[in-house]
Every structure is written in structure tokens, then in C-alpha cells.
Amino acid sequence: xxxxxxxxxxxxxxxxxxxxxxxxxxxxxxxxxxxxxxxxxxxxxxxxxxxxxxxxxxxxxxxxxxxxxxxxxxxxxxxxxxxxxxxxxxxxxxxxxxxxxxxxxxxxxxxxxxxxxxxxxxxxxxxxxxxxxxxxxxxxxxxxxxxxxxxxxxxxxxxxxxxxxxxxxxxxxxxxxxxxxxxxxxxxxxxxxxxxxxxxxxxxxxxxxxxxxxxxxxxxxxxxxxxxxxxxxxxxxxxxxxxxxxxxxxxxxxxxxxxxxxxxxxxxxxxxxxxxxxxxxxxxxxxxxxxxxxxxxxxxxxxxxxxxxxxxxxxxxxxxxxxxxxxxxxxxxxxxxxxxxxxxxxxxxxxxxxxxxxxxxxxxxxxxxxxxxxxxxxxxxxxxxxxxxxxxxxxxxxxxxxxxxxxxxxxxxxxxxxxxxxxxxxxxxxxxxxxxxxxxxxxxxxxxxxxxxxxxxxxxxxxxxxxxxxxxx
Amino acid sequence: xxxxxxxxxxxxxxxxxxxxxxxxxxxxxxxxxxxxxxxxxxxxxxxxxxxxxxxxxxxxxxxxxxxxxxxxxxxxxxxxxxxxxxxxxxxxxxxxxxxxxxxxxxxxxxxxxxxxxxxxxxxxxxxxxxxxxxxxxxxxxxxxxxxxxxxxxxxxxxxxxxxxxxxxxxxxxxxxxxxxxxxxxxxxxxxxxxxxxxxxxxxxxxxxxxxxxxxxxxxxxxxxxxxxxxxxxxxxxxxxxxxxxxxxxxxxxxxxxxxxxxxxxxxxxxxxxxxxxxxxxxxxxxxxxxxxxxxxxxxxxxxxxxxxxxxxxxxxxxxxxxxxxxxxxxxxxxxxxxxxxx
Numbered sequence: 001x002x003x004x005x006x007x008x009x010x011x012x013x014x015x016x017x018x019x020x021x022x023x024x025x026x027x028x029x030x031x032x033x034x035x036x037x038x039x040x041x042x043x044x045x046x047x048x049x050x051x052x053x054x055x056x057x058x059x060x061x062x063x064x065x066x067x068x069x070x071x072x073x074x075x076x077x078x079x080x081x082x083x084x085x086x087x088x089x090x091x092x093x094x095x096x097x098x099x100x101x102x103x104x105x106x107x108x109x110x111x112x113x114x115x116x117x118x119x120x121x122x123x124x125x126x127x128x129x130x131x132x133x134x135x136x137x138x139x140x141x142x143x144x145x146x147x148x149x150x151x152x153x154x155x156x157x158x159x160x161x162x163x164x165x166x167x168x169x170x171x172x173x174x175x176x177x178x179x180x181x182x183x184x185x186x187x188x189x190x191x192x193x194x195x196x197x198x199x200x201x202x203x204x205x206x207x208x209x210x211x212x213x214x215x216x217x218x219x220x221x222x223x224x225x226x227x228x229x230x231x232x233x234x235x236x237x238x239x240x241x242x243x244x245x246x247x248x249x250x251x252x253x254x255x256x257x258x259x260x261x262x263x264x265x266x267x268x269x270x271x272x273x274x275x276x277x278x279x280x281x282x283x284x285x286x287x288x289x290x291x292x293x294x295x296x297x298x299x300x301x302x303x304x305x306x307x308x309x310x311x312x313x314x315x316x317x318x319x320x321x322x323x324x325x326x327x328x329x330x331x332x333x334x335x336x337x338x339x340x341x342x343x344x345x346x347x348x349x350x351x352x353x354x355x356x357x358x359x360x361x362x363x364x365x366x367x368x369x370x371x372x373x374x375x376x377x378x379x380x381x382x383x384x385x386x387x388x389x390x391x392x393x394x395x396x397x398x399x400x401x402x403x404x405x406x407x408x409x410x411x412x413x414x415x416x417x418x419x420x421x422x423x424x425x426x427x428x429x430x431x432x433x434x435x436x437x438x439x440x441x442x443x444x445x446x447x448x449x450x451x452x453x454x455x456x457x458x459x460x461x462x463x464x465x466x467x468x469x470x471x472x473x
Numbered sequence: 474x475x476x477x478x479x480x481x482x483x484x485x486x487x488x489x490x491x492x493x494x495x496x497x498x499x500x501x502x503x504x505x506x507x508x509x510x511x512x513x514x515x516x517x518x519x520x521x522x523x524x525x526x527x528x529x530x531x532x533x534x535x536x537x538x539x540x541x542x543x544x545x546x547x548x549x550x551x552x553x554x555x556x557x558x559x560x561x562x563x564x565x566x567x568x569x570x571x572x573x574x575x576x577x578x579x580x581x582x583x584x585x586x587x588x589x590x591x592x593x594x595x596x597x598x599x600x601x602x603x604x605x606x607x608x609x610x611x612x613x614x615x616x617x618x619x620x621x622x623x624x625x626x627x628x629x630x631x632x633x634x635x636x637x638x639x640x641x642x643x644x645x646x647x648x649x650x651x652x653x654x655x656x657x658x659x660x661x662x663x664x665x666x667x668x669x670x671x672x673x674x675x676x677x678x679x680x681x682x683x684x685x686x687x688x689x690x691x692x693x694x695x696x697x698x699x700x701x702x703x704x705x706x707x708x709x710x711x712x713x714x715x716x717x718x719x720x721x722x723x724x725x726x727x728x729x730x731x732x733x734x735x736x737x738x739x740x741x742x743x744x745x746x747x748x749x750x751x752x753x754x755x756x757x758x759x760x761x762x763x764x765x766x767x768x769x770x771x772x773x774x775x776x777x778x779x780x781x782x783x784x785x786x787x788x789x790x791x792x793x794x795x796x797x798x799x800x801x802x803x804x805x806x807x808x809x810x811x812x813x814x815x
Contacts, residue, residue, distance in 0.1 A: 116604055118611075177799050183603055184528045188749060189798055192791035195746070203784045328742075332611055339608055382623055388615025395609040396595045 086365020533745020
């Protein structure tokens with residue numbers, strides 16, 4: 001169950017769950033019946049995790065770097081099983097890059113701080129529109145110049161920090177009044193925010209071009225050759241193996257790695273611990289001295305900025321922004337990526353983003369799969385139906401996502417963590433099961449429906465995280 | 474408000490208070506017409522929230538299914554798409570409208586109960602946290618929308634559903650009946666407002682006077698004690714969804730009287746958010762609050778769209794929601810179905 005030394009945290013979990021002074025819980029799990037998600041670790045995923053954590057740093061680098069290079073080369077290698085038929089695989093990977101960034105950003109808000117944000121597309125839109133308004137010749141606030149940093153060659157890169165700053169500000173503006181709300185209310189207010197951003201883009205015709213959108217948005221003009229007068233990043237670079245999609249995918253990969261390092265460091269710092277504490281029990285965190293509002297606002301701002309980067313990449317890639325591309329349904333799709341992958345796990349959500357982007361495109365234009373004739377385009381049309389079903393089924397059977405997060409011992413260092421996990425893995429291979437039997441139901445039901453009743457303990461997930469206790473701070 | 478304060482100086486957003494003054498009563502009447510629909514849908518949100526502490530995000534799609542339900546009923550009664558049938562006489566028109574309303578209620582009520590069984594009950598059995606419920610609701614909302622978008626046309630041979638809005642069947646020709654302070658009051662407005670009032674009164678009586686209503690209030694107040702007192706919680710929850718669905722189905726018919734072109738797969742979403750705003754405005758979990766909030770939101774939104782311009786109509790509603798949640802999250806009449814009506 002827990003990842004720390006079993007005895008201690010079991011005790012903590014037991015008292016935490018059993019004697020929680022909230023209203024009586026209407027539904028405890030039936031006695032003697034432990035749901036799958038509350039079993040001790042020991043699956044293949046956990047073995048992999050343990051193996052990886054036990055590796056020395058240089059070995060991790062030795063495996064990690066070639067793996068990233070392999071991912072980067074995916075669109076060029078053109079592996080027959082993976083590649084898409086109906087659309088260009090490079091373009092699909094570029095879209096995946098953007099969605100992965102979004103998933104990382106949204107994961108900070110939803111997965112780590114436990115704030116359900118249904119208006120995340122608003123930040124994405126603000127990032128895209130900032131770039132478009134400042135660089136499109138259609139806009140009255142076009143700042144591009146023929147020479148220097150704001151010339152066509154550099155405008156995208158020069159405006160990118162501005163776009164990120166403005167998106168971060170918008171996160172602050174939305175967050176500061178609304179983050180005092182809890183759970184469901186926050187979700188609806190952010191939903192309203194996302195819709196307001198789209199309506200603003202639609203209605204402020206003179207600045208945003210209204211329903212017509214803004215054309216000729218700036219993009220990095222690199223690698224100009226005779227065949228490609230606008231550089232490798234331009235939308236005109238299609239057809240060849242090294243098309244613009246591949247270049248944009250590589251660019252987003254750079255930003256993904258940067259934001260992964262940023263988010264990873266935050267996760268292991270005081271900020272990350274505060275987020276976990278807020279997610280698990282906001283009142284308890286507040287009482288223990290965590291300035292919850294400040295850290296929630298931080299989560300919002302950081303999440304928003306990453307969304308802004310993604311928006312700017314999107315605007316540059318398609319060189320065209322239009323309000324209908326920022327519908328609220330996108331927000332739900334982003335959320336789907338995070339939930340599918342595993343909220344709180346930054347690598348899991350990237351997998352979620354890949355599934356969300358790749359699966360519909362995989363079916364697009366395909367006429368047969370493993371020899372069975374199918375109408376792939378029809379299946380791709382149904383993507384929202386399938387994602388809706390996937391969300392529902394996932395919430396029932398695996399609410400923690402495909403690759404759930406495992407809360408680590410954050411302060412004690414790697415060696416101790418690995419040792420603890422080893423012990424745990426051995427125990428779950430037929431060791432004393434009794435140790436888990438006490439802990440599982442208890443920590444599993446912290447913050448069940450009764451949490452929603454008085455807003456006391458609205459926790460994000462149940463089974464897999466150890467309750468955050470004082471030792472972690 | 475945000476929109477006003479920041480951008481009013483900018484000519485991009487109009488600001489015309491005089492127009493509000495000129496058309497005040499006309500706007501009020503039309504706002505009440507919309508508000509009545511919001512109020513009926515808001516009751517569904519509020520009841521489910523009161524009993525389960527759950528925002529039934531998919532309720533907007535229940536409403537949308539209700540629109541299709543009444544439309545299908547009218548088709549089954551022999552009406553033709555885009556055919557105006559104004560010549561049926563008052564009694565027959567009322568009869569047809571009543572049958573269509575029942576059709577909408579059956580579809581919406583059935584869908585709401587089905588949604589509860591398929592999506593929410595398994596989660597309750599597992600004691601899932603509230604955000605899991607909300608995400609499931611979002612998923613369900615997708616599924617229902619896409620069902621109408623893609624699957625329904627395949628099932629009905631293209632007669633229902635699909636990308637485009639249905640061709641309207643209009644039974645009531647909007648006619649001005651009388652003027653109120655210079656505002657024209659049409660028969661459509663009258664039908665909507667009075668039907669909504671009757672349904673609202675009936676629901677209020679049901680919740681406050683009957684045995685089942687007492688059960689709903691008891692579960693809302695304290696599920697465990699209610700169970701100990703012999704109230705079947707599962708049955709009460711099902712009943713709650715059923716009532717919400719039935720009212721959404723009724724609201725669907727009334728809405729299509731006012732907006733005949735609104736029968737489309739995506740037509741429930743915005744209206745659902747507005748109805749939710751209405752429920753919050755009046756105090757979510759509070760039945761009378763939902764009715765008051767609905768009427769108020771409809772009227773405010775209508776004022777707002779004249780002051781700022783028609784395209785800002787939805788923005789006004791959302792900003793109103795945010796402002797209410799910021800300053801009075803418990804709404805006008807306060808939360809809690811159990812406490813307020815005990």
C-alpha cells in the first residue's frame with residue numbers, strides 16, 4: 001500500500017482513516033473485499049519502476065538519453081506498425097508534442113495540486129492569441145519589424161516569453177479570486193473562464209479578427225534553402241520526410257524536457273510537497289502551516305505558463321488562430337489525457353497525451369487492421385464517444401489512470417527509498433499480507449463521498465498514495 | 474463587472490444603458506421566458522446536488538435528449554419537419570403539446586435514471602471521491618452528445634440527430650396577446666412561464682408534502698440516519714434523478730417553443746451551464762433557490778445582452794456565475810435541501 005516503511009505508515013494511515021472526525025461515512029467497502037487498486041504493489045509496472053529507481057545515475061542517463069533520441073526519431077524512422085495512413089505522421093507527432101506539454105501543465109494543476117481545472121483551454125488560447133495578435137499582419141497590435149529581433153526570422157522566439165508571461169498573468173488573474181473555491185465549484189468557474197476566453201476571441205473582432213481568425217502568424221524561420229524559401233518550420237514544408245511537423249515536434253520536445261525538469265524539481269521541493277498536502281487534505285495542510293492559497297496560485301500560474309508555451313507553439317505551427325479551435329471540448333480532451341495517463345505522474349500524462357492524439361489518427365484513413373476490414377475514418381470520427389466511454393470506464397475500474405503516481409519518500413534520499421521499495425516488493429510476493437489488510441481499507445477511504453458533503457476532505461484519489469504525514473515536510 | 478470595468482472605454486464592447494431603459498419591460502418578459510426554462514433545468518442540478526453532493530455535469534445532455542424526445546414524439550404524431558401546424562385549434566394544440574411534453578419527459582427521465590445506474594451507481598459502490606464523479610459525469614456528457622451526433626442518425630436512418638439542427642416543428646404561432654407596460658407579451662411566453670410555474674409548484678409540493686419528498690429531504694439532510702429510519706437511499710437517489718430528468722424534459726419542450734431551431738446535439742451544453750449558474754445563484758441544493766435563480770439569471774442575461782451587445786449574452790451569464798461564487802458561494806437563499814426545507 002504505502003511506499004514508506006510499512007509499519008509506521010500503516011499506523012498513521014489506520015488512525016487517519018478510522019478516527020477521522022468528519023461526518024459518518026455512508027459507504028465503507030464491504031468487509032474482506034479489497035478493491036484491486038488497494039492491493040500492495042507488485043505488478044509488472046512496479047517491478048519496472050523498482051528496477052529503474054535502483055539503477056545508478058549514469059546507467060539511468062545511459063538508457064534515458066537513447067530512449068529520448070528514439071522518440072525524437074520516431075517520425076523519421078517510419079515504423080510500419082506505428083505510422084499513420086490518413087495523415088502525415090510528423091504532423092501527428094507535432095500535435096502530440098503540443099498535447100504532451102499541455103498535459104504536463106494541466107497535470108501540475110489537476111494531478112499534483114488536485115484542482116480540477118476545466119478551463120485550461122483558456123490558457124492555451126491566450127498563449128496562441130498573444131502570439132498571433134503581436135505578430136499577425138491582420139492585427140492592429142502587430143509589432144513585427146523588417147529587421148532585428150522582431151523580424152520575421154526571430155519574431156516567434158522573441159514573442160514567446162511575452163506570450164508565456166501574459167498567460168502566467170492570466171493564471172494569476174483567474175486564480176486569485178477563484179482559488180478560494182473548492183472542488184466542484186472551482187471546476188465550473190474555470191469552465192466559465194475557458195468559455196469567456198473563447199467568446200472574447202470571437203467577439204473582439206477588431207483585435208482578434210473575430211470568427212475570421214488571424215492569419216500569417218510568425219514562426220521561426222530557420223533552415224532557409226532554395227526549395228524551402230520560408231524555412232523548415234513553415235507550413236509549406238510538407239511532403240518530405242523532414243517536414244515541418246517533425247521540426248515542430250523536435251521543438252516541442254525541447255520544451256517538454258525543459259518543463260519536465262522544471263516540474264520535476266518543483267515536485268521534489270517544498271512546493272511539490274505542499275501541493276501533495278493540499279491535494280490530499282486541504283484543511284489539514286492549512287492547519288499544518290502550509291499557505292494553501294499561495295501554493296494553489298503557484299500551481300495555477302505554472303500550469304498556465306506551460307499551457308501558454310503550448311499555445312504559442314500551436315499558433316506558430318498552423319500560422320493561424322481561430323476561436324473554434326479553442327472550444328471547451330478541448331479542455332475536456334486535455335483532462336482526458338491527464339486522467340487517462342495517471343494524474344500526478346508526469347510521464348503517465350505524456351502517455352495519455354499520446355493516446356489521445358495518436359489513436360484517432362491511427363484509425364484515420366485505415367481500411368483494414370490485422371486483415372480485418374474496417375472503416376478507419378468512421379472510427380476516428382467517433383473519437384469523443386470513445387474517449388467519453390474511456391473516461392467513464394476508467395473512473396469505475398482504474399480511477400488512478402494507466403500509469404498511476406506512486407508517492408515517494410521525498411526527503412530521505414534515493415537509497416533509502418529503493419531499499420524500502422525492495423522490502424515492500426518482497427513482502428507482496430507472498431510475504432505477510434496482514435500488514436496490508438489493515439492499511440488498505442483505511443487509507444483507501446480517506447475522503448470518500450463524505451468529503452464532498454462538508455468540503456472537508458475532497459481528495460483526488462484513494463488507493464495509491466500514502467497519506468502525507470508530518471515526516472515528509 | 475470585469476467586462477464592463479476593463480473594456481467599457483473601448484468601443485469594441487458597446488455600453489448602452491439607455492437601451493435597457495427603453496425596453497425594460499419587454500426584456501423582463503423575454504428574460505422570464507428564458508429564466509423559466511433555466512429554472513426547470515436548474516431544479517435537476519439542485520436536487521441531485523442536495524442528495525448526492527454531486528454536480529451532475531451530464532444533466533445538460535439529459536435536457537438535450539429531452540428536446541429530441543419531444544421532437545420524435547411530434548414526428549410520431551404525424552407532424553412534418555419544418556412544417557408549421559398553427560391551424561389545429563387551441564384544445565388540440567394543447568393536447569399535442571402535452572403529448573410531446575410527456576414524450577420529452579419520458580426520454581429525459583429515462584436517460585437520467587439510466588445515467589445514474591450506469592455511471593454513478595458503480596462509483597458510489599466503490600466510495601469514490603467527488604472529483605471522480607465529476608470526471609465520470611464529463612465522460613457521460615461526451616458519450617450522450619456523440620451518441621446523438623453519430624449513432625442516432627445511423628439508428629433512425631438519418632431522421633434524428635446528426636451534425637445539423639433538426640428542422641423545427643412549430644405548433645404555436647407567436648402572437649401578441651396583450652401589452653404589459655408597453656411590452657408585448659406573446660402566447661409563447663405565457664405558455665412557457667405558466668407551465669414552468671405549475672411544474673415548479675408541483676415539484677415543490679411533491680418535495681414538501683409527499684412521503685417520497687420527505688425521503689428526499691431526509692437523505693439530503695443525513696443519509697445514514699435516513700437509512701436507519703427505513704428510507705431506501707438507492708431508491709431515493711433514483712427518484713431524484715427521475716424528477717430532475719422529467720423537469721428537464723418538460724423544459725426541453727418549452728425551450729423549443731421559444732427557440733425552435735435549438736434541437737441539436739450540442740444544444741444542451743451552454744444552457745446546462747447557465748442552468749447550473751442559476752442553481753448556484755439561488756443557492757445550490759435549495760429547490761426554491763433554483764427557481765428564483767433561474768428567473769433572475771434569465772432576466773439579468775437579457776438586460777446584459779442589450780447593454781453590452783447580443784454577442785456578449787453568454788459572457789454575462791458566466792461572469793455572473795463567477796461573481797456570485799466569489800461573493801456569495803451559498804447563493805441568495807442559501808444551500809442545503811435538507812436544512813432549508815426541513
